[in-house]
Amino acid sequence: MTALDLQQFRVGSLPTVFYIPNYVSTEEEQALLTDLRASKQWRTVSGRRLQNLGGIIHKQGLISAPLPSWLQPLVARLAAETGIYGNVGGDVGQPNHVLVNAYQPGEGILPHEDGPLYHPAVAILGLGAPAVVRFAHKRSNTQADADAAAMAAVGGDAHVYKHQLVASVVCQPRSLLIFRDVAYSDCLHGILEAAVEEIDDSCVNAAQAGVQQQQRLPRGGERISLTVRRVLRTHKLGIRL
Ligand SMILES: O=C(O)CCC(=O)C(=O)O
Ligand SMILES: [Fe+2]
Numbered sequence: 133m134t135a136l137d138l139q140q141f142r143v144g145s146l147p148t149v150f151y152i153p154n155y156v157s158t159e160e161e162q163a164l165l166t167d168l169r170a171s172k173q174w175r176t177v178s179g180r181r182l183q184n185l186g187g188i189i190h191k192q193g194l195i196s197a198p199l200p201s202w203l204q205p206l207v208a209r210l211a212a213e214t215g216i217y218g219n220v221g222g223d224v225g226q227p228n229h230v231l232v233n234a235y236q237p238g239e240g241i242l243p244h245e246d247g248p249l250y251h252p253a254v255a256i257l258g259l260g261a262p263a264v265v266r267f268a269h270k271r272s273n274t275q276a277d278a279d280a281a282a283m284a285a286v287g288g289d290a291h292v293y294k295h296q297l298v299a300s301v302v303c304q305p306r307s308l309l310i311f312r313d314v315a316y317s318d319c320l321h322g323i324l325e326a327a328v329e330e331i332d333d334s335c336v337n338a339a340q341a342g343v344q345q346q347q348r349l350p351r352g353g354e355r356i357s358l359t360v361r362r363v364l365r366t367h368k369l370g371i372r373l
Contacts, residue, residue: 133212144336147313155308186229193365216253231359237351243322251362253312258303261355268295302341
């Protein structure tokens with residue numbers, strides 16, 4: 133497998149976001165959806181259905197488990213083609229964890245950062261239905277505290293806390309969203325709890341995703357996404373409990 137020229141898939145000016153339409157074919161999508169739906173690993177966490185494949189993540193790192201065999205070709209292809217998982221001892225870094233999230237129309241994921249447990253780059257494959265991933269600049273605690281204090285001083289709500297939206301990416305089914313650098317380290321990302329997405333001026337990939345600015349995009353059906361990452365510290369389940 134040869135490396136892709138990622139630069140040709142760069143979208144927007146936020147460092148650094150890439151969008152690759154049709155990363156998998158409709159046949160591959162159907163095969164993945166069939167295996168994902170049949171998996172016994174589904175859990176419900178804070179109202180969202182998810183699967184942890186490759187092991188369970190703890191504050192200390194990953195208690196690793198083998199990735200399912202049907203997922204291994206995709207993960208190997210992602211590592212070789214994107215090269216985003218770094219270099220490990222002279223070899224291309226391999227992702228070791230896949231978080232699978234299922235979203236019905238109207239469901240989303242709150243703005244969050246993926247944090248320091250991972251090599252700071254992530255690839256998200258979207259299947260089944262579209263969604264919009266929005267990036268907002270994280271504000272420093274000092275800045276947020278100063279704003280909250282200023283608010284409180286004038287009798288306002290000290291908890292009002294707005295992140296600044298910097299980019300939104302329409303993730304069509306079968307597409308790959310990759311982000312790293314500032315987008316990984318200094319931004320939050322999330323998906324609105326919307327049944328219909330409003331495409332606004334913050335959209336950085338309207339042409340690549342085949343949508344128009346100001347368009348309304350119905351989420352349409354269930355979206356299943358695969359968040360593919362490399363957890364930096366891993367432990368084998370040999371710990372005596
Ligand atoms: O489903 C998505 O596109 C986003 C998932 C995500 O941000 C995560 O798993 O950390
Ligand atoms: Fe995330």
